[in-house]
Amino acid sequence: MTTGKTILQANTISIGYTAKKENRTVASSINLIFKAGTLTAVIGANGIGKSTLLRTLTGIQKPIEGSVMLNDKNISSYTSANLAQHLSIVLTESLPPSNLTVYELVALGRQPYTNWVGNLTTEDRSKINEALQLTQTDHLSGKKHFEISDGQLQKVLIARALAQDTPLIVLDEPTTHLDLQHKVSLLRLLKKLATEQGKCILYSTHDLDLALQLSNELIVMTQDTVTQNTPQQCIESKIFDRLFSDDGIIFDPVKGSFTIR
Amino acid sequence: MQNNRLHITLFTLLGIALIVLFLANISLGAVKIPLYDVLQSITGGEASKTSWHYIILNYRLPKAITALLAGIGLSIGGLLMQTLFRNPLAGPDVLGLNSGASLGVAFVILASGILPAVLAGVFLSAYGIVLASVAGSFIVLLAILAVAQRLRDTMAILIIGLMFTSFTGAIVGVLTYFSTAEQLQKYTFWALGSLGNLPWNNIVLLTYVVLAGLLMAAVTLKPLDALLLGERYAKSMGINFKRTRFIIILATSLLTGCITAFAGPIAFVGLVVPHMAKLLFKTSSHKILFWATLLIGAVLMLLCDIFTQLPGSSFILPINAITSIIGAPVVIALLLNKRKGIFN
Numbered sequence: 001m002t003t004g005k006t007i008l009q010a011n012t013i014s015i016g017y018t019a020k021k022e023n024r025t026v027a028s029s030i031n032l033i034f035k036a037g038t039l040t041a042v043i044g045a046n047g048i049g050k051s052t053l054l055r056t057l058t059g060i061q062k063p064i065e066g067s068v069m070l071n072d073k074n075i076s077s078y079t080s081a082n083l084a085q086h087l088s089i090v091l092t093e094s095l096p097p098s099n100l101t102v103y104e105l106v107a108l109g110r111q112p113y114t115n116w117v118g119n120l121t122t123e124d125r126s127k128i129n130e131a132l133q134l135t136q137t138d139h140l141s142g143k144k145h146f147e148i149s150d151g152q153l154q155k156v157l158i159a160r161a162l163a164q165d166t167p168l169i170v171l172d173e174p175t176t177h178l179d180l181q182h183k184v185s186l187l188r189l190l191k192k193l194a195t196e197q198g199k200c201i202l203y204s205t206h207d208l209d210l211a212l213q214l215s216n217e218l219i220v221m222t223q224d225t226v227t228q229n230t231p232q233q234c235i236e237s238k239i240f241d242r243l244f245s246d247d248g249i250i251f252d253p254v255k256g257s258f259t260i261r
Numbered sequence: 262m263q264n265n266r267l268h269i270t271l272f273t274l275l276g277i278a279l280i281v282l283f284l285a286n287i288s289l290g291a292v293k294i295p296l297y298d299v300l301q302s303i304t305g306g307e308a309s310k311t312s313w314h315y316i317i318l319n320y321r322l323p324k325a326i327t328a329l330l331a332g333i334g335l336s337i338g339g340l341l342m343q344t345l346f347r348n349p350l351a352g353p354d355v356l357g358l359n360s361g362a363s364l365g366v367a368f369v370i371l372a373s374g375i376l377p378a379v380l381a382g383v384f385l386s387a388y389g390i391v392l393a394s395v396a397g398s399f400i401v402l403l404a405i406l407a408v409a410q411r412l413r414d415t416m417a418i419l420i421i422g423l424m425f426t427s428f429t430g431a432i433v434g435v436l437t438y439f440s441t442a443e444q445l446q447k448y449t450f451w452a453l454g455s456l457g458n459l460p461w462n463n464i465v466l467l468t469y470v471v472l473a474g475l476l477m478a479a480v481t482l483k484p485l486d487a488l489l490l491g492e493r494y495a496k497s498m499g500i501n502f503k504r505t506r507f508i509i510i511l512a513t514s515l516l517t518g519c520i521t522a523f524a525g526p527i528a529f530v531g532l533v534v535p536h537m538a539k540l541l542f543k544t545s546s547h548k549i550l551f552w553a554t555l556l557i558g559a560v561l562m563l564l565c566d567i568f569t570q571l572p573g574s575s576f577i578l579p580i581n582a583i584t585s586i587i588g589a590p591v592v593i594a595l596l597l598n599k600r601k602g603i604f605n
Contacts, residue, residue, distance in 0.1 A: 058497075084499030091493055096347035098489045099545040111487055111498040117548055118483040164498065 006072075007168050007200040008034040008057060013066030015049060015056045023064055026052050030066075030226045032219065034202060036167060039187075039194040040228075041211035042204040044221030045244050050204045051172070053221065057202070058087060058170050070168070084112035088161035090154075090171040095145060102148065102156050103141040106131055109163030131162035134197070135189060151182035155189065162193070169193075171203035175210070183207060187214040208240070209257040268549060271541055275556040282563040286328065287321040290570045294321075323464050324457040325563065330464075331456060331524050332534075332562025334471045334516035336554045337478050339531030340538070341509045344485045344547070346409065350419055352532030353517040356405055357425030358398040359528065362521035363452065364429040365397025366390055370448045371433075371440040391466065395518030401425055402510050454525030454581035456566055463523060470519040477512035478551065481505055485547040527581055529588025530565075534558045537591075561587075 014028035026049035034040060044050050055061045057068055059075040068075040070086055078086070088109065100108075109131070110124040120128070132138040135155045140148055145156065154174055161169045171190070175183040191214050194201050205211050211218060212231045219228045222242045227234075234240065240251035240258075248261045288299045294317065298308035303322060308314040335353060342351040353359055369390055408421045437445055459467070484505040487495035496502050520527070538553035539545070565583045570576075 060496075079499075080496065080501060081499035084497060087497070089494070089497045091491075093491065093493070096489065096491055097349060099539055099543060100489055104544075104546060105490070108487055108490060108494075108498065111483065111500070114483070116480070116483060118486055 005036045006033055007036055007070070008032075008202075009069040010057065010063075011066050011069065013056065013063035013068060015052050016064050017052060017061070025064055027221065027226050028065070032057075032226075032228050034168070034200050036200050037194055037198045038216040039191050039201045039214070040203070040217045040219060041215040042202065042219045042221065043206075043208055043211060043243070044204075048221045048223070050221060053219075053226070054170060054172060054202070054204055058089060059083060081112060084164065084166075086166050087168045087170065088164035088166040090157045090161050090169065090174055092173050092176055098145075100145050101141065102137060102143050102145060103128065103132070105145050105156060106137075106141075106159045106163050109160040109165075112164065127165060128163050131159040134162060134193065135159040150177050151179075151186065154178065154182075154186060158186075158189065158193075162197075167198075168200045168202070171201070173204050173206070175205055175207055183210055184214075187211075191215075208243075212256050264544065268542060268544075272552065272556070275553070275560060278560050279556060279563070282560055282567070283325055283329065286325045286563045286567055287317060289567055290316075290321065292316060320457065323459050323461060324566065326464055327456045327459050327467065327524060328562045328566040329559045330467050330471045331520045331527060332530060332558040332560070333555050334474060334520045334558075335527060335531040336534035336538075336558025336561075337475060337551070338513040338516040339533075340535040340547075340550060340554045341478055341481070341485070341513050342531070343535055344488050345506065345509050346418060347488075347491065348418065349536070350532070352529075352535075353398070353513065354526070354528045355419060355532055356422040357401050357429065358514065358517045359521055359526040360426040360429040361397040361399075361401030362394040362518050363397070363526050364432055365393035365395075365518070366451060366522060367433040367436050367448060368397075369393040370451065371436040371444050373444070388466075391470075391519055391522040394522035395514055398518040398521065399510070399514035401429075402514050406506070406510060451525050453579035454527050455577075456524050456562075456569075456580055457577070459523055467519060467523055470515055474512045474516035474519075475555075477508050477515075481508050481512070482547045482551055485509075486545075489545055525579075525581060527584055529584045529592070530558060530562060533588045533591045534561060537561075 010030055010032040013030050014025050015030065016023055016025040018024070030053075042050050042053060052061070056063050059068065059070070059078065062076055070078065075083070106128050107120060107124070110120060110127065111118060114120060114124060129138070132141055135158055137152065137155050137159050140152060140156065145153060148156065158171070158174070175186060178186065187210055190201050190203065193199050194216070212235070215231060217228060217230055218234050219226065220234060220239050220243065222239065223245070227239060229237065235253045235256070238251070243251070249258055250261055252259045284296060284299055287303070288294050288296050292313070294308070294313050298313050299317060302308045302314050302317040308317065339352040342353065342356060343349060345351075404425065405418060405421060409418050412418065437448070440448075484495065484500045487498050487500045488505075492502060517531070534557050535550070535554050537557050538550050541557075542549055542553045544550065565580060565587060568583050569578045569580050
């Protein structure tokens with residue numbers, strides 16, 4: 001395993017968006033490092049810029065300042081075909097209507113490696129089966145993607161990302177729409193993939209208590225700062241008290257969750 | 262691999278149906294020609310009557326080939342549109358491509374009186390009509406795409422398609438006021454749609470354009486599969502979305518524009534056939550759907566064309582009427598059988 005190798009690095013970046021030809025900076029001087037074998041959660045209030053950060057880190061949009069390095073190479077210098085072999089994503093948005101089976105859906109993850117018509121080789125098939133087994137979704141492989149539950153679909157989408165065989169996987173709020181049991185099982189799966197497969201996994205979430213217990217590191221976005229730390233350090237630095245602008249929401253370091261005053 | 266066996270069976274059946282209907286299409290009509298003579302004529306021999314030989318080579322065979330090409334082209338266009346717009350109700354006619362092509366043709370036929378005679382001659386040639394028609398459908402498709410970029414809501418795109426249809430209809434209506442009775446008649450006959458009466462050189466042109474469109478569609482088969490998960494996933498899997506979208510649009514406008522130019526605006530085929538393929542083959546893989554849609558499109562069009570010639574009579578119904586009569590109930594049935602996989 002290549003545990004410990006730096007996969008993704010943000011060098012003093014400013015993130016934001018361009019509206020009406022005007023740069024709007026959401027957050028600036030962000031330094032982040034993501035290593036293989038770690039599960040990192042991005043935490044922050046609604047509208048603080050989590051999605052902007054993820055979009056910048058995945059090369060969908062460029063940072064206003066600074067650079068994002070993927071495997072020591074600027075992410076903007078990758079071609080989309082090349083990037084697809086280094087980075088895979090899992091989204092929350094619902095899938096367009098289709099007849100795709102679970103197996104076919106996971107097989108789409110092999111697209112960066114297949115020929116122009118997308119024929120699967122023996123290696124592709126073994127990667128797909130491996131991904132299905134790792135996510136424990138192999139029993140669903142013959143079902144249509146709309147016949148399975150939200151929790152199962154989320155795992156299948158992770159299997160698709162695994163089949164894409166990339167060192168870095170980025171998930172956009174994977175635990176929304178799920179109940180507690182499925183949230184926990186999903187995060188456990190991500191943790192397992194990080195430790196056992198040496199993947200570098202980055203996800204955004206609103207479930208702080210779960211993120212504290214199951215992630216290796218947290219990126220906490222507040223109005224003024226973006227910091228990266230281990231869960232323990234985050235609690236000690238009392239940063240969570242500044243997460244929400246509402247003084248009535250305070251963080252209880254003993255319980256590891258928020259209480260309302 | 263139960264699906265594989267199903268696919269092989271279906272492909273075999275469709276292949277047989279295609280050959281049978283192609284021959285039946287040539288054999289049936291106002292004059293019924295025995296199958297033996299049909300085979301003799303199209304394989305280079307002589308039919309037992311010279312008149313039969315003449316009818317087959319100069320009338321029936323061109324018509325059957327046009328039906329084949331039109332069925333294939335419109336259906337593949339529909340398949341491409343449905344995946345690109347992530348919308349089961351997308352199709353060349355629903356999105357207003359047919360109307361765009363009609364508008365182009367209307368300009369050429371109806372407005373030719375305003376132009377000087379030399380220019381009018383160029384415009385009214387087969388190439389002029391094809392070009393105007395392709396340009397018309399291309400412009401409408403670009404406009405729809407521009408709207409689709411701004412509006413994520415697929416329902417809105419369909420409504421915009423409807424608006425285009427009535428808008429172009431209105432312009433054609435205005436144009437008719439400024440045209441002669443002769444021009445009007447020519448346009449009306451074109452608008453009713455007919456697969457027959459195409460000279461061989463037009464058929465050769467149509468074949469080339471349909472082949473070009475199919476080739477372009479074939480290149481996009483893999484990106485189309487990725488697009489089943491939506492634009493963002495497709496991009497993350499290394500698909501060059503802009504290029505793919507451009508090829509799909511170009512292929513669809515070429516197919517729809519050219520077929521509409523020669524055969525008139527044919528409704529429903531582009532919408533219905535991809536659905537039949539998806540329901541029968543129970544798959545979303547475009548590699549299979551491409552061939553399935555192609556075969557079903559050809560078979561359905563040949564069948565519809567057989568129905569246009571009422572057996573034993575010399576009446577020929579407009580092809581557009583037949584496809585609509587068959588197509589509309591199929592769409593309604595599809596909607597009533599709402600399944601999450603197709604409509605959600």
